[in-house]
Amino acid sequence: MITHSKIRCSLRRFPLIGGIAIAAVCAGPTSAHKDPVKPEQLKIYQEVFMEEVRKGDLLFHGDQKMAEQLGVADDLSKTGMACAMCHPMASDTHPQSFPKFQAQIAKFATLRDMINWCIEKPNQGVKIDPESEAMKALEAYITWSNTGSVLQPGKF
Amino acid sequence: MSDELDRIRREMHSVLQPEGVRPDDSLKITRRTFIHGSLVFGAATVGQAFAWWPLLNTLDIAHAAETPFKFAWISDTHLYPRSLNTRFVDKVVRAAQEVQAMDPPADFLIFGGDLAQLGKIEELELGVDLLKEIKIPKHYIPGEHDWYLDMGKKWGELFGQPNWTFDHKGVRFIGLDTVSRGPDYWTAKNMTPEERMGHMATLDGTVAGPWAGVGRDQLDWMEKTLADWDKQRPVVIFSHNPLYEYYPPWNFWVRDWREVHEVLKPYAKVTNIHGHVHQVLYNEIGTLRSIGMLATSWPWPYAPEGLPKLTKPMIRVDPGDPYDGVGWSKLDVAANDQLETEYIMWGRKEVFVQSPEDHDKHVSEVIRPRIADNMWPYR
Ligand SMILES: [Fe+2]
Ligand SMILES: [Fe+2]
Numbered sequence: 035m036i037t038h039s040k041i042r043c044s045l046r047r048f049p050l051i052g053g054i055a056i057a058a059v060c061a062g063p064t065s066a067h068k069d070p071v072k073p074e075q076l077k078i079y080q081e082v083f084m085e086e087v088r089k090g091d092l093l094f095h096g097d098q099k100m101a102e103q104l105g106v107a108d109d110l111s112k113t114g115m116a117c118a119m120c121h122p123m124a125s126d127t128h129p130q131s132f133p134k135f136q137a138q139i140a141k142f143a144t145l146r147d148m149i150n151w152c153i154e155k156p157n158q159g160v161k162i163d164p165e166s167e168a169m170k171a172l173e174a175y176i177t178w179s180n181t182g183s184v185l186q187p188g189k190f
Numbered sequence: 191m192s193d194e195l196d197r198i199r200r201e202m203h204s205v206l207q208p209e210g211v212r213p214d215d216s217l218k219i220t221r222r223t224f225i226h227g228s229l230v231f232g233a234a235t236v237g238q239a240f241a242w243w244p245l246l247n248t249l250d251i252a253h254a255a256e257t258p259f260k261f262a263w264i265s266d267t268h269l270y271p272r273s274l275n276t277r278f279v280d281k282v283v284r285a286a287q288e289v290q291a292m293d294p295p296a297d298f299l300i301f302g303g304d305l306a307q308l309g310k311i312e313e314l315e316l317g318v319d320l321l322k323e324i325k326i327p328k329h330y331i332p333g334e335h336d337w338y339l340d341m342g343k344k345w346g347e348l349f350g351q352p353n354w355t356f357d358h359k360g361v362r363f364i365g366l367d368t369v370s371r372g373p374d375y376w377t378a379k380n381m382t383p384e385e386r387m388g389h390m391a392t393l394d395g396t397v398a399g400p401w402a403g404v405g406r407d408q409l410d411w412m413e414k415t416l417a418d419w420d421k422q423r424p425v426v427i428f429s430h431n432p433l434y435e436y437y438p439p440w441n442f443w444v445r446d447w448r449e450v451h452e453v454l455k456p457y458a459k460v461t462n463i464h465g466h467v468h469q470v471l472y473n474e475i476g477t478l479r480s481i482g483m484l485a486t487s488w489p490w491p492y493a494p495e496g497l498p499k500l501t502k503p504m505i506r507v508d509p510g511d512p513y514d515g516v517g518w519s520k521l522d523v524a525a526n527d528q529l530e531t532e533y534i535m536w537g538r539k540e541v542f543v544q545s546p547e548d549h550d551k552h553v554s555e556v557i558r559p560r561i562a563d564n565m566w567p568y569r
Contacts, residue, residue, distance in 0.1 A: 084561075091562035095392055113277065114270045114307065119488060120509065122394035122440055123557040126491035131553050138510045155510050156488075182556035189553050 083174065090175025093168060094118050104168040111157035117172070120156065124179035131189040145173060257359055262289045263519040264321075265302030265430075265465030266485030268335060269313045277512050278307075279320065281486040281536075285518045286323035288534065292520065297358065299324050302465035302483060303333025303369065303430035309387050311344050318348055329354065333430045333466060334369040334401065334441075338390040339383050342370055353408055355415050361523065362419050364412060366429040368444050371408075372401030389563065393440050393490070396564050400438060400445040402431040409446070413453045424459040426529075432464045432482060434475050437493035439559060442467055454478055461529060463521070470504035470533060470541065471497075481531055489515035491550050494557050502542045504535070506550040513537045 092100035096116025101107040110116075121127050129145050136143035139151050146164045149172055153159040162168055267282045269275075289299060301321065306313035314336065321328060330349040337345060342352070352367035375398050376386040389397040404412075419425065427433070433450050436442040444450065454460050455476060462480040468490040471482025489507050497503070507515030514537030522530040535541045543549045 088562045088565060091560050095560070095563070097562075113275045115275075115488075118392065118394060118560075120491070122490065123494075123559060125494055125555060125557050126550055128553045128555065130555070138508065152509065156512070179557050179560070180555055181558060184554065186553060190547055 083178075086171050086174035087178045089167075090171035090173070090178075093172055094121075094124065094175050101168075104166070104171065106162050106166070106168040109160040109162050110153055110168075111159045113156075113158050115157045117152065117157075124176045127176050127180065128183075128186075128189070129173075129177045129180050130183040130185050131187065134188045134190070137190070145176065149173070149176075258523060259359055260292065260294065260296045260520060260522045262292065262296040262299045262326075263302055263463060263465075263483050263521060264289065264299065264486060265483055266304040266333065266468055266487055267317060267320075268304055268307040268485070268487040269316050269320075270307050271310070271312050272316060278487050279316070281513070281516065282317070282320045283323070284536070285486050286321055289326075289518065290324050296326055296520070298327040298329060300365070300428050300463070301328060301330045302428060302463070303331050304335045304465065304485070304487075305330075305333070306336050308384075308391055309336055309339030309344075314344050314348060329356075329363075329365055329428075331365045331428055331430055332367055332369050334372075334390050335387075337369050338372070339387040353411065359523070360423065362416070362423070362425045364415060364425065364427045366404060366412070366427060367408065368402050368404055368429045368431040368433075371403045371405040373399050375399055392563065394560055396559055396561075400441065402441045402443060403445045404429075404433075404450055405446070406449075409449050409453055416453070416457065419457070421457050422459070424461070424529075425454075425457055427454075427460060427462045429462060429464045431466045432471065432473070432480055433462050433478065434473055434480060434498075435496075436467070436471070436473075436498065437496045440490075440493060442493060442496075451476055451478065463519075463531075468516075470501065472501045473498035474500055483519050484515070484517045484533060484535060486516050486518060488512075494551075494555060497551075503549050503551075504533075504541055505538060505543055505548045506552070507537065511537050 089100055089104065093104070093106070093110065094117040096111065096114075096118070098107060101110055117127075118124075127145075127148075132145040132148070133142060135141070136148055136151070138155070139147060141147075143151075146169055149169065150161045150164065154161055264282075264285050267278060267285075269278055269282065272279055289296060299321075305317035332342065332345050332349075332352045336342075345352070352370065353365055355362065355364045357363070372390070375381075375389065381389075389395050390401065416425065429444070431444050432442060433444055434447050438445075458477055460478045462478060463483060464480060465483050465485070467482045468485035468488065469482055469492060470484065471480070473480045484504075489504075492503060504515065515535065517534040517536045520532040520534060522532065533541045546552055
């Protein structure tokens with residue numbers, strides 16, 4: 035019990051770290067109102083994720099309707115080029131290598147920075163909001179398509 | 191997919207590459223390559239880094255040309271209407287001017303397919319217009335981007351029969367149509383011509399299936415075409431797709447490659463020059479050697495698996511430079527019976543990898559096929 039309360043104390047100092055998962059583990063006997071995760075819940079979480087992947091897949095492949103739906107139809111490309119034209123199956127996007135020093139941008143960059151660079155340079159489009167749903171969907175598709183790739187942050 | 195590919199590869203090699211069988215000895219491969227006219231030798235350090243240090247792209251063909259000559263290759267221009275994309279137009283203009291400026295001039299130009307991006311009349315006609323700069327004879331084969339909007343109607347009006355043959359100074363040249371025999375993926379789903387084209391125009395699409403093929407009828411035609419040709423004399427075959435299996439998920443193959451090799455097996459000196467892959471490729475299967483050409487439009491990355499061991503990869507390109515990783519090719523059939531391929535890659539002095547970091551597969555990746563084109567709207 036002593037151990038538990040100590041952990042709870044230390045958690046209080048870092049209330050944001052670890053979020054829900056740590057809270058569920060540590061709450062333990064003192065507040066036993068949590069249930070084990072249910073298959074239905076997992077299914078919902080997965081569906082939410084795959085819906086983002088689907089949207090991202092369509093944006094990545096130049097689907098105009100999806101771009102309109104997400105409010106980026108005039109931004110992603112002005113040349114007819116779509117991401118997938120240079121990156122079939124999101125190959126060569128290397129999400130596993132970010133963050134890193136990105137030579138083209140000449141700065142330390144995230145995958146979202148690089149997505150916006152591709153929109154601006156090869157596609158001659160207009161940068162999108164890094165927090166936008168379109169950006170998150172693109173990120174979801176790119177990382178999903180590279181499932182199984184080994185993290186190599188910083189790699190050229 | 192990987193296991194299946196592996197099995198096919200083993201089968202391909204046991205059937206077509208029994209021990210000791212290679213392209214005829216006179217088809218000597220040297221390490222020489224010509225880049226912007228200058229002779230380049232591979233550095234030893236690179237040879238060590240890539241254990242399978244390749245061969246480059248100089249072919250010696252015995253009994254080849256009666257007199258030396260050159261020809262030129264341009265492909266994969268993927269033109270959009272001029273109002274949408276001027277970069278692709280500019281690159282075709284540059285390639286055409288450079289081919290026309292060749293001195294001594296090329297005897298002919300091969301256009302290797304994917305003239306248009308979405309098969310539109312406007313795009314195909316723009317291509318014809320831009321290539322008018324080139325005054326030597328021009329021979330065209332189709333790419334999938336040229337075909338699937340109107341099933342080759344406009345292409346046929348402009349260029350005629352998609353497969354053809356001619357002899358030139360002791361070499362038999364054959365142009366193949368590897369794109370028009372795709373399985374019907376559109377009728378049952380009531381696709382519009384634009385939708386049909388859209389699926390075909392997506393390299394990593396999952397809807398069009400294994401569309402690349404030569405077809406029994408064309409195989410028979412090729413067999414007949416070669417029947418009167420001395421088996422020791424050189425044959426050069428042009429096709430849009432490679433005539434072996436490199437990476438079927440992107441249709442970097444023809445599905446009936448086994449039958450193609452059955453037809454070509456008796457001939458000792460066959461060279462296939464192909465487009466579609468937008469990258470430097472080299473392979474040998476049985477007595478057939480294959481060379482992949484650059485696009486003028488944009489480069490494709492190497493496939494995640496299946497890159498022929500004999501390929502010395504092209505250098506990893508800078509996506510910020512529209513002239514990097516793209517260009518055209520000069521092919522030189524010399525008096526000493528060599529066929530030399532020179533990649534004119536605009537953005538580079540060095541076409542090939544110089545260090546492991548120069549290879550686009552230096553960052554290892556595992557990737558998977560897309561899903562959305564099969565989910566929507568044809569659920
Ligand atoms: Fe192409
Ligand atoms: Fe193609």
